[in-house]
Amino acid sequence: MHSSEPATDEIPVAVPKKGLLARIADDLSDPVLRALVSATAVSRIGRGVFLAVTVLFFTQIIGLSGGEAAVVLAASSGCGVVASFLGGWLADRWSARRMTFGFEVLAGLMLAAYAFAGDFVSALVLASLSGFFDSMAYSARAAIIARGFASERRVHARAVLRTVTNVSIAVGSGFAAIALALGTAEAYRVVIAAAGLLCAFGSLPLLRLTAAVDAPSRARIVPLLTETGSIDVEAAASVASERSDWRRRSPWRDRRYLLMCILSAIFGMQFGVAELGVPLWITQSTTAPEVLVSVILIVNTTLVVIFQVPASRGTHDLRVAGRVTLIAGWLMLVACIVYALAAGLPTWFAIAVILAAAIAHTFAEILSQAGAWGLSFELADPVRAGAYQGVFGMGFSLGALAAPIVVNATAITLGLLGWIILGGVFLAAAAGIWLIARRAAASASVAGFPT
Incomplete structure (x- = not known):
């Protein structure tokens, strides 16, 4: 006969606290977080290079005034406002992982194209496009985190990615010192082009993500026919109800x-x-x-x-x-x-x-x-x-x-x-x-x- 009460002679064993390397290994054992960390680490190095040299490139190489440089940066941020919502909105309708990959590649290519900017208009256009695609990718990535992790792991994933972002940007800023030290137009353009391509190639690990991070498929409102060729009223009503519920959840x-x-x-x-x-x-x-x-x-x-x-x-x-x-x-x-x-x-x-x-x-x-x-x-x-x-x-x-x-x-x-x-x-x-x-x-x- 087994007693339902716990044995009094059992001594609880303390679970040793994991060290830093063990915690990192646990994090990277998650395939979703591993892909996001890999993509972030590479792409944010490129972004760090870019952030360190952007203003000086605008003013000292292209010849923009301080006011023009401010307008370019403000335009980039302004495009990001619209793109932030649009990226998330689209991620509820299409594959978030494919969208994130595509938008990050486009944003990186726009950064690389800065190397060929020669005046205010070209810098303004490239900054606007880069800011737009980068913000689209950021919102789509947030949707991936929302769907790819359990409730208690989402914030942890965001924290890990922010930590990786800070480290990578710092590393990128160090690489930017090459252009700053040489100070030539050629050095700036080569470093900027390399940074943009690094951002684009950094998105490749996102292709390893599975469809589990995408939004569930939605029913489409099309003529739903029965075997006799007539419209299935009940099925059509069900789809219409789903669409109405979808809008109500906005x-x-x-x-x-x-x-x-x-x-x-x-x-x-x-x-x-x-x-x-x-x-x-x-x-x-x-x-x-x-x-x-x-x-x-x-x-x-x-x-x-x-x-x-x-x-x-x-x-x-x-x-x-x-x-x-x-x-x-x-x-x-x-x-x-x-x-x-x-x-x-x-x-x-x-x-x-x-x-x-x-x-x-x-x-x-x-x-x-x-x-x-x-x-x-x-x-x-x-x-x-x-x-x-x-x-x-x-x-x-x-x-x-x-x-x-x-x-x-x-x-x-x-x-x-x-x-x-x-x-x-x-x-x-x-x-x-x-x-x-x-x-x-x-x-x-x-x-x-x-x-």
């Missing part, structure tokens, strides 16, 4: 998701603080040397590589995602105030203060991204995963467009008061996201679903 009808996307886009302007606000503040309002901008970039990249994956654990849970986002909001408020306090300080004191703010800012970035990924997946309708991820990506693109204007109008123009206002905006957006997550978790609990 993210544009989901007010909660749209509000979350808007608030995430507002918080996403923190990238504009790092890219525009901090460099301008350092050079215009503090005694810190300009090289500190590069130091901050290195610190940011290092911390993201180390902490993004650990910080993303558990954020598939709505409550956890909301909580880490709220913490990120408080960190951004602190970072903005500390950035402002660096004005007028002695050089070394200003450097220390700015670095402290940059560290708080980076952890706010890490936590906000983890929370946003979790909510973007868990609040989405799985049937329309591509469209939902497209709307989410479009929100971030809009935030990126608005960031330079908002940051300049607050922090750079108003000084301490502007930094406080900007920090308050980030905290308010984070608090709104936290409230949405909290209510969604409560609703899920009442309905009997896991949160």
Whole structure:
């Protein structure tokens, strides 16, 4: 006779914590993540090369003015806004893996074509096409992640890919030093062409993905005939009902998701603080040397590589995602105030203060991204995963467009008061996201679903 009670003489065996290499091996054992990591590692090296030399290529080689270069980059971002939704929308209708591959190849070829740009118009056209195809590919890739992983693995996959992206861009920036050191038009053009081709060839591992990451096939409205040749009314009604349900599941009808996307886009302007606000503040309002901008970039990249994956654990849970986002909001408020306090300080004191703010800012970035990924997946309708991820990506693109204007109008123009206002905006957006997550978790609990 077997007792149903556990034996009292059994000693629980502690499972040893896996090391870094073991965790990497586990991640790469997943065929979907392995293909995405391989594609990201190669293509983002090319993107890193391009990012490092783009502005100087425009101004020093092609001869564009600073204003013209800004217009070119803004046009690229603007095309990305439309393409972000379109890529996700199409990924619900056709093969997401084939679309991602095709769009990334096209985006890479457009980057390579920059080497042949010779004036404002050609640079504008190529930048617009490159931004359009890159954003299409990004949204289609997000749909692959939404369908290719279980709930608790999606955010982890995004975190791993972001870590790989940061490392690859850093490596690419190192390669870009070749063109920067030589300084000749030929060197710039060769490096840019090579970077674009690297982006295109980097998409090849995506072909290893299976049809499991694609959207399920949908019924098509065509004349459905019975064996006697008459229309099958019942089957036609079933297809029409499916189409109606499909439209009803549109993210544009989901007010909660749209509000979350808007608030995430507002918080996403923190990238504009790092890219525009901090460099301008350092050079215009503090005694810190300009090289500190590069130091901050290195610190940011290092911390993201180390902490993004650990910080993303558990954020598939709505409550956890909301909580880490709220913490990120408080960190951004602190970072903005500390950035402002660096004005007028002695050089070394200003450097220390700015670095402290940059560290708080980076952890706010890490936590906000983890929370946003979790909510973007868990609040989405799985049937329309591509469209939902497209709307989410479009929100971030809009935030990126608005960031330079908002940051300049607050922090750079108003000084301490502007930094406080900007920090308050980030905290308010984070608090709104936290409230949405909290209510969604409560609703899920009442309905009997896991949160």
